Amino acid sequence: MKNKTKGESPEEMITPKDIRKVKEAVREIIPAHRQVKGRPREYSDRTIVLLYVIFILFRCSSIVEMYKMIEGKKRVLKVIGELPSRQTLSYRLRRLDIEAISRRIIESIKGGTYIIDSTPIKDITNQGIKKCKNLKFGKNRDGFFWGKKVHFIITQEGIPVKFKLTQANEDDARVGKEMLDNLNGLIIADRGYFKWSFLSQFTKEGDLRAIVRPKSRKKDSSFKEKHSQTYSKRWKIERLFQKMKEVFRVEIPRKGGRDDLLSRVTALFLTVVTLAFSKFVLNYPILDYLNCC
The missing domain is CATH 3.30.420 (Nucleotidyltransferase; domain 5)
Known part of the structure; x- marks a missing residue:
């Protein structure tokens, strides 16, 4: 992780290595999805959570802004992989099994x-x-x-x-x-x-x-x-x-689209879990100024 420099924006401070560590933490936190019925999902729950963690970390005001930022950073895009549509991203976040995620976190720590x-x-x-x-x-x-x-x-x-x-x-x-x-x-x-x-x-x-x-x-x-x-x-x-x-500005609605407070709080919960998990379990603190502990 780069040292913080005055005036740098979050996307300038976060490196592809940081994104890989975020991805590693998300893999530990989010259970592997088991498809029971219906059409197979093209994107895993882990991909959905990873993108929302990036959304919060980069302090984006909209999914459109985040996608433009990611697409302009080829090394970051390579770590993430193919991006789902904005509609898919919003839809899937609202349907994450938060109770299953909580159980996995409790079992892990x-x-x-x-x-x-x-x-x-x-x-x-x-x-x-x-x-x-x-x-x-x-x-x-x-x-x-x-x-x-x-x-x-x-x-x-x-x-x-x-x-x-x-x-x-x-x-x-x-x-x-x-x-x-x-x-x-x-x-x-x-x-x-x-x-x-x-x-x-x-x-x-x-x-x-x-x-x-x-x-x-x-x-x-x-x-x-x-x-x-x-x-x-x-x-x-x-x-x-x-x-x-x-820092995370949870009380400020995002620009454009369907603003959902539950989605904002869910994304924030997943982000803070990822940051804390990366620090205490993986021994890799990401963005000290966001560190809540």
């Missing part, structure tokens, strides 16, 4: 400690409520917002393993309960998860334990004495959310 949290994805388009009927009002520590909410589970190293996009007014504890499948070890969570619906999933006999910050100030003081070192690992998920908005 065998993490022992996880962090769960959510962050608002605010509507910043100023289109008005009438044009955004699929959004809701939500509330966080900064007050009310109009948009949706994304929930993430990451390892203590910073590798995302699960995500879920919900309405802005969904309860964190209820959604968190639904995301605990296939996890073993320790879950770290903030006050928003200190509810029976979430805490009831953890028993002394179970394979899953939790450190959840209590809402009571009286209990909070003893909690800090006992768990402050472990609980402090939450900074990694907070930094991830910061990077999502400042």
Whole structure:
């Protein structure tokens, strides 16, 4: 990987070697597709994910822009291979089996400690409520917002393993309960998860334990004495959310075509997984300034 130079754009900083490492990480993360019925697919899920990771890394505003950039870089195109149509790329991303991908990531990394949290994805388009009927009002520590909410589970190293996009007014504890499948070890969570619906999933006999910050100030003081070192690992998920908005610009719709927030968040999830996997598993960090860990 080239050293970062002031003024360089992402496509100037990323080399064909970086793309090969991205491709290698994607191959480890994405299960091989097994065709059960229907017409055989011309492009694998791995190719679709690779292209969306490149789309995010190069900070493209549209698929057209990305394709023009790739086609102008013959060495990069050689690593990627034949490009699907833009329609095929969009269609296939929306139909990826994210649960299967999450299971494969969990099996690959065998993490022992996880962090769960959510962050608002605010509507910043100023289109008005009438044009955004699929959004809701939500509330966080900064007050009310109009948009949706994304929930993430990451390892203590910073590798995302699960995500879920919900309405802005969904309860964190209820959604968190639904995301605990296939996890073993320790879950770290903030006050928003200190509810029976979430805490009831953890028993002394179970394979899953939790450190959840209590809402009571009286209990909070003893909690800090006992768990402050472990609980402090939450900074990694907070930094991830910061990077999502400042670097990956998840709240900014793409130009042209069908803008789909779920597609944006899915592409972002796959990109951050790939970057983290490349760093921690393949020992090859890509673009340090994008590094969330």
